[in-house]
Amino acid sequence: MKNVYDVIIIGAGASGLAAAIECSRRQLTCLIIDKNKKPGNKLYATGNGRCNVTNDQYDSGVYYNNPFTDQILQQADLRDFTIHFMHDIGIHLTEKKGYYYPMSMQASSVVWALLDAIDKNRVDFEQNTEVLQIEPSVTDNREAASHYLIQCSDHKEYQCRAIILSMGGCSAPELGAADPAVSYRLLDSLGIHYQPYTPALVPIKTSEDVSALNGVRQHALLTIGDSAYTEEGEIQFTDQGISGIVVFNQAEFIRNLLTSGKAVVKINPIPEITRDAFLSDQQALANCLPNRSILAFLNGYMNDKLARYLLDRMEEAQILDHSAQIAGLPEHTAERIYDYITNSFCVHPIELYGFDKSQASSGGICTDQINPETMEFHDKPGIFAVGEAIxxxxxxxxxxxxxxxYSGHLAGSHVLLR
Ligand SMILES: Cc1cc2nc3c(=O)[nH]c(=O)nc-3n(C[C@H](O)[C@H](O)[C@H](O)COP(=O)(O)OP(=O)(O)OC[C@H]3O[C@@H](n4cnc5c(N)ncnc54)[C@H](O)[C@@H]3O)c2cc1C
Incomplete structure (x- = not known):
């Protein structure tokens, strides 16, 4: 193994491997350094082992209205890019409800194809070692001055003409994510501005004791705070709060509300049932099955543990008695049941779970320093940042x-071009 390269890529995740593919296609000599024993370690766990790589729907909202990704979305169709990129490395995608996966339904096939597409004659891998320090090589020679010295935890040192920072965020430390202290040190040494990494796409702890619902999955409409943010999908209850994709997606908004003390999540478990339909169902069942309990009636719409939980709450709110039957409900009680279920079932977030439960990080390298057409720093020629690190x-x-x-591909296509 050499110790002088055209490019050193720090991190062998999706972004670093995509960058390496382009570097090797362009005949650049390249070294990828990764602290894990094997490259693409996090990729194996993505999409529950199936690796959900892209989607039919792209708009500003899917990146939380980030101006940087707005620019990216103007310059590229990320769905088409990903389909073609995957096709070019021999992975064919299949679409399920707008979500795209490898046809094998195995994340491992994506990792293998990414690695196989990298020309091993040009690209070296240094695994199981962490980059601890980056320094400009100090020299009087103008050309050599653009070289960088990289120091690793195994005391090895390497030099390069350009660096691609692809060290990801800090989520899922058990999969070998970046150590924030090390990342901050590297960024500080290069004079790069960043926001601290925080757990994102993460479950939420609530002040209510929902442990009786632990494990329950229910389709629901979530409304966050003052109704500005809503999303429909499957919610999962945990022993301490709520989880599931809808919750992950809304965690960013909940984080902001937590600081104001106004964090509340309204859960409507029957968003597709109108009031009229509910009342007419109740009337119809009261006529043909008058002895049916309210619990069993609600269980017709939702998980039985959830029906029981809501019934307890409604009993506390003096809306009805647990033992009530579908026929003979006092006047307007059916309406009040519907209104409670669709409008008053709330939980109050008190905390987001940590990096160990998060699927991504928010924060990272501030994007105003980066050219979205190349991923190179505006004022640091030869330094690029990609993926979740930013x-x-x-x-x-x-x-x-x-x-x-996409960002890895851009960096690999533009590094050392000028
Ligand atoms: C459980 C789980 C499931 C997910 N599922 C999906 C999904 O289905 N679809 C989706 O789009 N996203 C998913 N994500 C998010 C997605 O995996 C990441 O956003 C993406 O992998 C980021 O890629 P990256 O290359 O930027 O960073 P990473 O994949 O994190 O790679 C960075 C690499 O750099 C290494 N590194 C860090 N610091 C150093 C250092 N100083 N020296 C050497 N090496 C270093 C790390 O060890 C790591 O291997 C999921 C995440 C998790 C945790």
Whole structure:
């Protein structure tokens, strides 16, 4: 192994591997350094092992209206890019409800194809070692002055003409994510501005004891705070709060509300049932099955543990008695049940879970320093940043991986071009 390269890529995740593919296609000599034993370690866990790489729907909202990704979306169609990029490395995608996965439904096939597409004659891998220090090589020679010295935890040192920072964020430390202290040190040494990494796409702890609902999955409409943010999908209850893709996606908004003390999440578990339909169902069942309990009636719409939980809450609110039956409800009680279920079932977030439960990080390298057409720093020629290391967060649905692949591809295509 050499110790002088054209390009050194720090991090062998999706973004670093995409960058390496382009570097090797362009005949650049390249070294990828990664602290994990094997490259693409996090990729294996994505999409529950199936690797959801892209999506049919792209708009500003899927990246939380980030001006930087707005520019990216103007210059590229990330769905088409990802389909073609994957096709070119021999991975064919299949679409399920707008979400795209490899046809194998195995994340491992994506990792393998990414690695196989890298020309090993040009690209070296240094695994199981962490980059601890980056320094400009100090010299009087103008050309050599643009070289960087990289120092690793195994005491090895390398030099390069350009660096691609692809060290990801700090989510899922058990999968070998970046150590924030090390990343901050590297960024500080290069004079790069950043926002601290915080857990994103993460479950939420609530003040209410929902442990009786632990494990329950229910389709629901979530409304956050003052109704500005709503999303429909499957919610999962945990022993301490709520989880699931809709919750992950809304965690960013909840984080902001937590500081104001106004964090509340309204859960409507029957968004597709209108008031009229509910009342007419109740009337019809009261006529043909008058002895049916309210619990069983609600269980016709939702998980039985959730029906029981809501019934307890409604009993506390003196709306009805637990033992009530579908027939003979006092006047307007059916309306009040509907209104409670659709409008008054709330939980109050008190905390987001940590990096160990998060699928991505928010924060990272501030994007105003980066050219979105190349991923190179405006005022640091030869330094590029890609993927989750930078302050870009996508919702669940393949948006983080497609951004990681696209930004890596851009950096690999432009590094040392001028
Ligand atoms: C459980 C889980 C499921 C997910 N599922 C999906 C999904 O289905 N679809 C989707 O779009 N997104 C998904 N994501 C998010 C997605 O995986 C990431 O956004 C994406 O992998 C980021 O790629 P990256 O290359 O930027 O960073 P990473 O994949 O994190 O790679 C960075 C690499 O750099 C290494 N590194 C860090 N610091 C150093 C250092 N100082 N020296 C050497 N090496 C270093 C790390 O060890 C790591 O291997 C999921 C995330 C998780 C945790």
């Amino acid at each position: 302050d870009v967060l996508g919702k669940c649905g393949g948006y983080n991986l497609s951004f990681a692949l």
